[in-house]
Amino acid sequence: MTGLRQDVFVQSEIYSKLGLRHTGYAPLRQGEGSDACEASERCGNTRDGHVDFPNIRARTIQGEVQDETAFYAMEQIAGHAGLFSTADELGVMCRLLLNGGTLGGYTLCSRATVDLFRYTFNRDQSYALGWQLLTPATAKLYGDIAPHVCPPGEAVGHTGWTGKCVIVDFRRGVYFLLLTNKKHSPVIALPEYWNLFEGDLTSAAKYGNIADLFYRGTLRA
Structure with missing residues (x-):
């Protein structure tokens, strides 16, 4: 194109x-x-x-x-x-989304385009365009609190296999970034399965638990 x-x-x-x-x-x-x-x-x-x-x-x-x-x-x-x-530069991208596709005089897309990221057109109501929605079905990734405080379309999230998680909360104008390298650790060898690492068992690897801490602090502020 x-x-x-x-x-x-x-x-x-x-x-x-x-x-x-x-x-x-x-x-x-x-x-x-x-x-x-x-x-x-x-x-x-x-x-x-x-x-x-x-x-x-x-x-x-x-x-x-x-x-x-x-x-x-x-x-x-x-x-x-x-x-x-980096965390700082990812923050810029999150603020761009929170601001409807515009930041510091630069426009990436219209607010209507950002809205496409926030609402689902799928049978699976936990997926939007390029993002996941914070629903009970995604609580393991984004926590148990978010589905109860973020109506559908008010927050989106994305994860990465190596240990990354981001939440953009449009309702509150905040974002959450968790950047770990949990796979940079010894493999836990299971029969015919080698994708479980010791880092996967750490507290920071449980995205949902960390996201709950974020929301507890955000709601208390």
Whole structure:
């Protein structure tokens, strides 16, 4: 549609216009040092040696997308994985949404477009366009409190496999960011299943519990 590759388009038309210097794809190719990025998996994609295929990464993944499909088949540029950022710059994007698609003189989209992210057209009422809604069905991810204090369409959320969670609450004009690297930990080896990591068992890995703490504080303020 634009004639530009996805990473080039979002960098030139969105991130640079918002003044975001540390948001984008494949940061090592953009001159960022690996130390500027979290480590996302300690033994590459091998699941501590349980998985193998030609050209698999066995080194610590840091500054590269962890997702196998995005890395091996999509040059690290994908709609579902591979975007790097910081808490501050993600906050800018959240405020852009809260402000109806406009921030600091820059307009990404109309308020009507933002509204498409907030309301579902699906049989599964927990999904909207690109986001999940905070319902009892998603309480494990976003907590038990949110469904009771956020009417449908008043808050959206998204998670990432490596340990990320974001909630944008339009009703209260606030947002919640949880940025962990829970998969950068030893694998708990189960029969024929190697996607459970020790980090998955930590308190910070239970997104819903942390989101409940956020809402308790927000409602008390």
